Amino acid sequence: MIRISVDRDKCMGHARCAMVSPDIFQLDENGYADMPDDAVVPDGQRVRALEGAAACPERAITAVCE
Ligand code: F3S
Numbered sequence: 001m002i003r004i005s006v007d008r009d010k011c012m013g014h015a016r017c018a019m020v021s022p023d024i025f026q027l028d029e030n031g032y033a034d035m036p037d038d039a040v041v042p043d044g045q046r047v048r049a050l051e052g053a054a055a056c057p058e059r060a061i062t063a064v065c066e
Contacts, residue, residue, distance in 0.1 A: 002041045002049050003064045006033040010060035017061060021045075021052030033060065 004024070006017075013032045017025040024041055028034035041049040046065070053061035 001043055001066055002046050003066060004035060004039045004041055004049055004053065005037050005062045006035045007060045007062070008032070010058045011056075012058050012060075014057055016055040016057065017052040020055040021048040024049050025052050 011033045013027075013030060015027055015031050017033060018027050024045060026034050050063055053063040
């Protein structure tokens with residue numbers, strides 16, 4: 001599995017994470033990432049999670065493989 005966290009201080013609302021992987025990354029009503037800390041993503045969605053994390057120009061997303 002993989003754990004995803006978004007640094008809310010770094011997120012600027014670019015929304016690229018949700019555009020690339022809408023099934024994993026949710027946005028709040030203002031377009032900022034709205035994820036629980038250490039959100040668990042199953043192995044079947046690992047690539048999508050990493051693609052969404054890599055799409056963030058602010059490097060606000062941390063993805064840790066376990
Ligand atoms: Fe925020 Fe980066 Fe997504 S700035 S909305 S975490 S692409």
